[in-house]
Amino acid sequence: MYFEGLLRVVPVSLELGLAYALVALGIVISFRILAFPDLTVDGSFALGGAVAARLIIEGVSPLFSILISVGCGFIAGCCTGILNTRLKINSLLAGILMMTMLYSINLRIMGRSNIQLLTVDTILTPLENLDINRFIPIILFFLIVAIAMKILLDLFLHTQIGFAMRATGDNEQMIRTLGVNTDHMTTLGLGISNAFVALSGALVAQDQGFADIGMGIGMIVSVLAAIIIGETLIKSKSVQRMTLAAIIGSIIYKLIISVGLRLGLAPTDLKMATGIMVILALGIPALRKGKESKVHLRGI
Amino acid sequence: MLQLKGIRKVFNAGTADEKIAIADIDLSMNKGEFLTIIGSNGAGKTTLLDLITGTCQADKGAVFIDGINVTHLPEHKRATYMGRIFQNPLMGTAASMTIEENLGMADLRGKTRSLRWGVSRNRRLHYIQLLKKMKLGLEGRLKQSVNLLSGGQRQSLTLLMATLSLPKLLLMDEHTAALDPKTAIRVMKLTEEIIRQHQLTAIMVTHNMEQAIKYGNRLIMLHEGKVKIDIHGKEKESFTVEEAVKRFGSTLKDETLLSC
Numbered sequence: 001m002y003f004e005g006l007l008r009v010v011p012v013s014l015e016l017g018l019a020y021a022l023v024a025l026g027i028v029i030s031f032r033i034l035a036f037p038d039l040t041v042d043g044s045f046a047l048g049g050a051v052a053a054r055l056i057i058e059g060v061s062p063l064f065s066i067l068i069s070v071g072c073g074f075i076a077g078c079c080t081g082i083l084n085t086r087l088k089i090n091s092l093l094a095g096i097l098m099m100t101m102l103y104s105i106n107l108r109i110m111g112r113s114n115i116q117l118l119t120v121d122t123i124l125t126p127l128e129n130l131d132i133n134r135f136i137p138i139i140l141f142f143l144i145v146a147i148a149m150k151i152l153l154d155l156f157l158h159t160q161i162g163f164a165m166r167a168t169g170d171n172e173q174m175i176r177t178l179g180v181n182t183d184h185m186t187t188l189g190l191g192i193s194n195a196f197v198a199l200s201g202a203l204v205a206q207d208q209g210f211a212d213i214g215m216g217i218g219m220i221v222s223v224l225a226a227i228i229i230g231e232t233l234i235k236s237k238s239v240q241r242m243t244l245a246a247i248i249g250s251i252i253y254k255l256i257i258s259v260g261l262r263l264g265l266a267p268t269d270l271k272m273a274t275g276i277m278v279i280l281a282l283g284i285p286a287l288r289k290g291k292e293s294k295v296h297l298r299g300i
Numbered sequence: 301m302l303q304l305k306g307i308r309k310v311f312n313a314g315t316a317d318e319k320i321a322i323a324d325i326d327l328s329m330n331k332g333e334f335l336t337i338i339g340s341n342g343a344g345k346t347t348l349l350d351l352i353t354g355t356c357q358a359d360k361g362a363v364f365i366d367g368i369n370v371t372h373l374p375e376h377k378r379a380t381y382m383g384r385i386f387q388n389p390l391m392g393t394a395a396s397m398t399i400e401e402n403l404g405m406a407d408l409r410g411k412t413r414s415l416r417w418g419v420s421r422n423r424r425l426h427y428i429q430l431l432k433k434m435k436l437g438l439e440g441r442l443k444q445s446v447n448l449l450s451g452g453q454r455q456s457l458t459l460l461m462a463t464l465s466l467p468k469l470l471l472m473d474e475h476t477a478a479l480d481p482k483t484a485i486r487v488m489k490l491t492e493e494i495i496r497q498h499q500l501t502a503i504m505v506t507h508n509m510e511q512a513i514k515y516g517n518r519l520i521m522l523h524e525g526k527v528k529i530d531i532h533g534k535e536k537e538s539f540t541v542e543e544a545v546k547r548f549g550s551t552l553k554d555e556t557l558l559s560c
Contacts, residue, residue, distance in 0.1 A: 030524065039531050049463075160413035163397070170394040179334035179410040237445070298396075 004023070009258035011135040017251030017257075018142035019204050023247035024221045024230070025146075025153055026196030032133070032227075034189045035298045036171040039095030040080045043102025044194040045216035047073075048201025050106040053115040053211030062123035066202045073198020074191040076102060081187030101216060106213055114212040122206035136256045138207070145203070149196065150243045156192075157239045165189050166239075169298065218271045225274050226253035228281045301501050302329040302352070302469060307361035309347055309525075321347040322359070323525035329503075329518075336512040337505045339522035345505040348522065349471050351502075354378045365468060380410025382469040383462030385455070387477050392458030395447040399438060399457065402446055403427045406461035408469055409471065428462060434490060443516055452483035463494050470502040477507060499544070513539055 023045060030038035048069040055065035076098060083094035107113065126138035145265065156162045167190035168185040176182050183298075197219075205211035230249020236242040265273060321344045329335060339345050350356045352363060354375040362371045365381045368413040375456035386392055388490065393402050404419040419427075424442065431439040436453055446454060455475060462470060492515060494501050506512050512519055519536055520530040528546070531539055 158418055159415045160404075160408055160418050161415060163401055163418035164413050166397060166401075167394040167405055170396050171391065174392055174394060175405065176376045177379050177384050178405055179376050180375075180413070181376050265466070300534070 001203075006174070006259060006262055007149050009255065009262055011139060012137050013254040013258045014251060015135065015142060015207070015224075016022075017254035018139065018146045019200060019207060020226070020254065021142075021146045021195050021247040021250040022149055022200035022203070022225065023219060024198070024226050024250045025149055025243055026193040027220070027223050027227060028242055028246045029189055029193035029196070031152070031224075032169075032236070032298055033166055034168070034186055035090050036084075036186060037095070038080060038189065038190055038193060039092060039196055039220055040076055040098040040102070040190070041197050042216040042219050043245070044076045044097035044197045045201040046106045046211075046213060047076055047102050047109075047216075048073050049205035049211035050109045050201075050213075050217050051198070052112070052202035053117055053205050055119055056117060056122060056206070057115060060195075062121065062125075062206065066199065067122060068200040070195045070199045073201070074195040076198070077181030077190035078187050080194070081190040085183035085186050085258050101294070102215070108213070109209065110213065114210055114213075116210050117206060118209040120181075120217025123203070124206050133256075142203070143206075148249055150247060153196075153243055154240050161185075161188075185253070221271065221278055222253065222274045223250070225278045225281070226250040228258075228278065229253055230283070246268075301331040301333070301366060302364075303364040304328070304329075304352070305362045305364070307333055307358045307363065309344075309351060309356065309358055313359070320525050322340060322351065322358075325525070325527055327520070327527065329501060330498050331501055333518055334500075334502045334516035335504070335518045335520065337517040337522060338507070338509060338512040341537060343522040344525040346473055347525075349384070349473055349503070349505060352469075353382060353384055353471060354407055359424065367513060371514055377410075378454055380473055381467055383409070383465075384469040384471040385458050385462050385473065385475040387474040389451040389454040389458065389478060392461065395456055396445060398443050398445050399449075400424060400427055400442040401430075403464065407466045407467040409467065430464075434460065443547055448536065450483075452479050452487060455479060455483075455487050459487065459491055459494065463498065466500070468501060471499045472502065473503040474505055474507055476511075478499045491515075509541055513544065 027038075027041065029212060030036050030041075051069035051072050052062075052065045056062055060068075061215065080094050080098045083089045083097060084091050087131060089097070103110045124138060124141065127141055128134055130137050137217035158165060164175055164189070165185045167182070168182045168189070172182050201216065205215070226249040227246055228249070229252050230247070231242070232243050233252075234245040234248060236245055257274075260273060261270075304325055304327040306558075307322055307325050308320075308532060311317075311319045311321055325348070337345050337348070345355070346442060354370070358371065362369055364370065364379075370378050370381070394405070400419045404423065407423060427442065427520050428439045431442075434456055436456055438449075438457070446457065449457065459475070475491070476487050477489060488511070490502075494500070502516070504512075504516060517536055518532040518541065519529070520527050520531075
């Protein structure tokens with residue numbers, strides 16, 4: 001009986017894990033590819049949700065609403081990039097500034113602190129109306145979206161611009177001597193990263209049936225935990241493995257959290273637990289003197 | 301080909317640490333010239349290269365390449381005209397990327413980058429040919445990441461990358477100094493071959509008097525930000541270390557002589 005209860009968390013974890021995997025892919029671009037610790041994410045996730053929710057209740061088609069929120073996420077990321085590259089504001093501070101300002105912007109967009117979507121048609125409504133267990137089409141939907149975005153990102157990172165972006169995070173001086181404007185690459189990369197994050201926010205809002213001003217709080221830490229879990233299991237020798245690790249890590253992280261909640265972890269303690277998880281993962285190798293750090297993640 | 305007109309660079313201007321790195325240098329180079337620059341620590345060798353590439357901006361004076369004034373162009377725009385190799389083998393390549401990816405990036409020096417593949421099939425075959433010629437055993441390792449290579453291999457790859465798109469000017473900043481002696485000789489030989497084969501205009505900064513005399517067809521010595529000695533042509537061919545010591549031994553610091 002008890003074990004069965006634990007098994008019941010699997011579909012939920014898959015659903016949420018795949019939905020948040022898009023944030024993980026976004027953070028792979030900023031933290032791992034560009035080595036830019038971008039904290040805009042907390043704000044741009046809620047931005048994605050806010051824009052999509054507001055447009056949907058205003059009668060705009062769900063698909064078009066999602067596209068607009070992706071565009072908004074892209075602009076938010078570019079703004080962080082411009083703060084850092086043009087105005088020379090420290091990368092962490094640039095992200096915090098954008099995250100803070102997005103809080104006000106998101107409230108403006110929604111007009112209140114949350115918007116219910118339970119009574120309107122969302123992109124998921126056709127799937128939920130199917131005559132089968134709700135989880136099957138929803139999980140498939142998020143699986144397809146996550147894999148499609150992963151493949152798109154993998155392909156992009158093997159183009160000429162993708163190379164220049166990877167080199168910007170790897171060896172900025174070198175790619176500049178090859179004629180690349182690294183400021184543009186950083187800005188573009190942060191834009192794409194936050195577009196991924198906003199896409200996730202827009203989909204999650206529709207999945208959970210509401211957008212909330214606080215939906216992005218603590219996002220960075222939990223997704224970092226997911227990426228660390230993923231990269232411990234799948235060594236990031238190539239771009240394809242790195243993006244795969246982000247998706248797998250995201251699912252496993254949600255599984256761990258769901259099991260924790262089942263076993264009596266209070267939802268309010270989640271952020272504490274996640275924080276401790278990240279500290280342990282990053283800290284233990286450092287304490288084990290002499291041995292080379294197992295988790296060696298650029299940008300983290 | 302390259303012209304420096306009254307170029308000047310002062311660090312920490314107006315403070316107690318003020319240092320005139322480059323003091324109003326005029327220098328002009330012809331096409332196909334291979335210039336070696338020697339000088340002791342702090343003579344301004346690297347700063348001079350930085351001013352040419354745009355890594356730092358001159359306080360005064362102008363830089364022309366093929367008659368084009370590039371003084372106010374940022375580094376990434378000047379990159380079209382010049383390839384650069386640094387002393388540190390780690391600086392010339394992106395470690396987390398593969399050999400062919402690094403070459404693919406170098407192939408597009410100064411060109412607009414698009415959403416086409418970073419490495420095309422045609423170019424890959426071309427890279428294999430070039431790597432074969434270098435005899436480093438890298439032609440079968442195109443898909444390996446660069447951080448698996450030795451310092452010498454990385455510096456040779458950097459050399460190939462710097463010259464791949466045949467820039468107007470090749471700049472080398474003590475690029476063999478961090479390598480073991482045997483590897484240094486190999487990389488230097490390779491450098492000379494590539495410069496001769498493509499008749500590149502090149503500047504090589506070195507600490508090593510013997511190297512400066514052996515290679516190239518023109519030699520200048522920098523001292524306290526000024527050109528002290530400028531030797532070309534026949535005179536350069538017959539120039540020896542002994543003569544150098546005799547003629548300007550007093551301005552050379554010990555470590556330059558020691559490395560002879």
